[in-house]
Amino acid sequence: MAEPERRLVLLRHGRTEWNAIRRIQGHLDPALDETGHAQAQAVAPAVAGLRPVLLVSSDLQRARQTTEYLAQATGLAPSYDERLRECYLGERQGLTHEEYSALDPEEYARFRAGEWDDIPGAETLAEVAARVTSVLKETAAALEPGETALVVGHGAAIRTSMVHWLGWPGELVRDFRGLANCGWVELVERPSGRWALAAYNRTA
Numbered sequence: 001m002a003e004p005e006r007r008l009v010l011l012r013h014g015r016t017e018w019n020a021i022r023r024i025q026g027h028l029d030p031a032l033d034e035t036g037h038a039q040a041q042a043v044a045p046a047v048a049g050l051r052p053v054l055l056v057s058s059d060l061q062r063a064r065q066t067t068e069y070l071a072q073a074t075g076l077a078p079s080y081d082e083r084l085r086e087c088y089l090g091e092r093q094g095l096t097h098e099e100y101s102a103l104d105p106e107e108y109a110r111f112r113a114g115e116w117d118d119i120p121g122a123e124t125l126a127e128v129a130a131r132v133t134s135v136l137k138e139t140a141a142a143l144e145p146g147e148t149a150l151v152v153g154h155g156a157a158i159r160t161s162m163v164h165w166l167g168w169p170g171e172l173v174r175d176f177r178g179l180a181n182c183g184w185v186e187l188v189e190r191p192s193g194r195w196a197l198a199a200y201n202r203t204a
Contacts, residue, residue: 003191004146007198008136009050010158011150011184013058013066014039019181022097025062025154026089026122032065039182040066043204044073047184050148052076056139057152058084066182067152074150083131086154090121114174125160125170132161140189155179162187166195176200 014036018025032040047070055076057067067078092100092111101108110118117124132153139149155178162185163173179185179201186199 005191006140006143006145006189007050007148008140008187008195009047009052009148009150009184010162010187011043011047011066011070011152012155012158012179012181013060013062013152014043015181016062024089024093024095024097024100026086026093027060028093029061031061036062036181037065037069039204040069043182043184044069046204047150048073050150052148052150054139054142054147054149055079055152056081056084056135056149058082058086058154060085060154063152063154070150070152076150078152081135083135084151084153085157087116087125087128087156087160088123089116090119090123092119092122125173128157129160129164129170132157133165136161136165158185162197166197 014032016030016036017033018030020033052074055067055070055074055078057063057078057080059080059082064080071078100111116122136151139151143149158179159173159176163170165187180203183201183203187195188198189195
């Protein structure tokens with residue numbers, strides 16, 4: 001008889017004012033706005049119903065504030081890890097999409113298409129995938145069969161690391177729509193030891 005599957009739930013933070021006005025965040029640190037707090041409060045009981053035993057979060061403010069609601073709903077003490085931060089976007093952090101488009105239309109078009117590796121000063125998507133999946137590996141290793149961990153992070157970093165974790169070609173990241181604020185991904189371990197995508201962009 002197969003052991004119960006381990007599960008990783010990867011949750012994007014709630015909305016910030018910068019999300020609302022389409023300003024690029026990256027490693028910059030805006031707080032949740034009123035809508036973001038409401039989203040985090042609404043999603044907390046939904047993911048608590050998945051009965052996680054571990055709660056790990058990015059150390060950026062928007063993720064930490066989201067995690068406070070999850071900690072209250074689950075009774076778990078969170079840990080924070082800078083490796084779960086959003087993609088570092090170098091010189092383009094802090095720009096609105098309109099400002100970015102005016103600055104360099106061709107580079108902006110590539111950015112919108114998910115081709116981020118030539119953004120000045122940015123880390124590559126491979127580097128993002130490596131750092132985030134290192135946390136996922138450690139977190140999964142701490143789970144017993146049948147247990148679930150909740151990981152709170154950022155949209156692009158979650159998509160990028162999800163594809164890497166599943167062993168898929170990196171360009172498939174572009175085939176997934178961006179996660180909604182407080183949308184989540186569920187990854188489950190099969191009896192073979194390989195992991196599978198069980199849900200994408202679930203919301204409360």
